[in-house]
Amino acid sequence: MTDRPLIGVSTYLESGARWGAWELEAALLPVGYPRLVQAAGGLAVMLPPDDPARAAAAVARLDGLVIAGGPDVEPARYGAEPDPRTGPPARERDAWELALIEAALAAGTPLLGVCRGMQLLNVALGGTLVQHIDGHAEVIGVFGRHAVEPVPGTLYAGLVPEEASVPAYHHQAVDRLGGGLAASAFAEDGTVEAVELPGPGWVLGVQWHPEMDVDLRVMSGLVRAAAS
Numbered sequence: 001m002t003d004r005p006l007i008g009v010s011t012y013l014e015s016g017a018r019w020g021a022w023e024l025e026a027a028l029l030p031v032g033y034p035r036l037v038q039a040a041g042g043l044a045v046m047l048p049p050d051d052p053a054r055a056a057a058a059v060a061r062l063d064g065l066v067i068a069g070g071p072d073v074e075p076a077r078y079g080a081e082p083d084p085r086t087g088p089p090a091r092e093r094d095a096w097e098l099a100l101i102e103a104a105l106a107a108g109t110p111l112l113g114v115c116r117g118m119q120l121l122n123v124a125l126g127g128t129l130v131q132h133i134d135g136h137a138e139v140i141g142v143f144g145r146h147a148v149e150p151v152p153g154t155l156y157a158g159l160v161p162e163e164a165s166v167p168a169y170h171h172q173a174v175d176r177l178g179g180g181l182a183a184s185a186f187a188e189d190g191t192v193e194a195v196e197l198p199g200p201g202w203v204l205g206v207q208w209h210p211e212m213d214v215d216l217r218v219m220s221g222l223v224r225a226a227a228s
Contacts, residue, residue, distance in 0.1 A: 005063035005226035007042040009033045010097050010117070012070050012090065013049055032211030033068055033114075040219040042226065049092045052099035059103040064110040064226030067097050067117030069209060072172055075131060078123045083131035085171070098124050110202040110225035112218065115170050118195060118205025125178025125197075135189060136170050136207075143167040143212050148193045154184035155204055156194045159221045166193075166208035166215075173207065 009029060017026035027048035034044035047058060059065060074089035075082045077098070097117070101124045104111040113121040119129055138144045145165050150157035174192040177183065185194035185206070197203035202225035210218045 003227075004041060004043040005223055006045060006061070007037045007064040007066060007223065007226060008045050008047045008058065008062040008100075009037065009066040010068050010093075010100060011046045011048045012068075012093050029068060030211065032209075033066065036211045036216070036219045037066070037223070040216050040223045042219075042223040047100065049096040052095045055096065055099035056103040056106070059100060059107055059109050062109060062226075064222050065100060065104045065112070066222070067101060067111070067113045067120055068211075069115035069117060069170075071116065072131070073116065073119050073123055073129060075129075078128045080128065080131070085132045094120070105197075105201075105203065108201050110222050111204070112222045113205035114211065115168075115207060115209055118207050119172060119174065121203070121205045122174050122178045122181060122195060125181055127178030127181065128175040130173045130175045132171050133173050133191065134171075136168050136173070136187075136191065143169045143209060146187055148185045148187060148208065150194075151182075151184045151186070154182065154194075155196045155198075155202070155221075156184035156206075156218075159217045160215075164215070166206075166210070167212040168208040170207060 011027045011029040014028050015025045029046050037044035071090045072087040147163050148166050149163050181195045183192045184196045187193050193207045195205045
């Protein structure tokens, strides 16, 4: 690949970030994301929260888009009251990333949603979320692993045809699928672990964290689609 496709990755704002003598608000992205994009043959660019009206202009400059993991999606976005175990809302990030997803879908830009990004993709298309499940975030701040089984004939199964052990950390999950979405992988307990939008484009969401693994196949699929 001579010209590396430009892959945008959404980021989030955090107050009190510290480095050297500084403690300031910062746009943060775990380094696993750009490293995975780079290892898969892409050129990574960070997309901090911005005015949602600018999302289409941002996506127009990209070859592919990754919506990164992060905090819980605000339940009001899918018409639900917050569960006591749901985290505080990140309204600025919700608005920006939903606008990015909508712009990517409208433009046919290859799109990968990771964990929260998969949940936001589902919500953007009218789906709902389960606000708490047990067993997918065993130790606070530590990624666990569990098996994921692909659904034969799906985009995901074309990338990873066998059962795979994946790094995961989440306490929410897809409930009702958004319009047009299909489930393409499941955990042993029946949790939806991947969703995709069948059709001519490339739209995939995974509930786990490929940026915490050495398996490049999912990101490589995005990069190949972006290159074409």
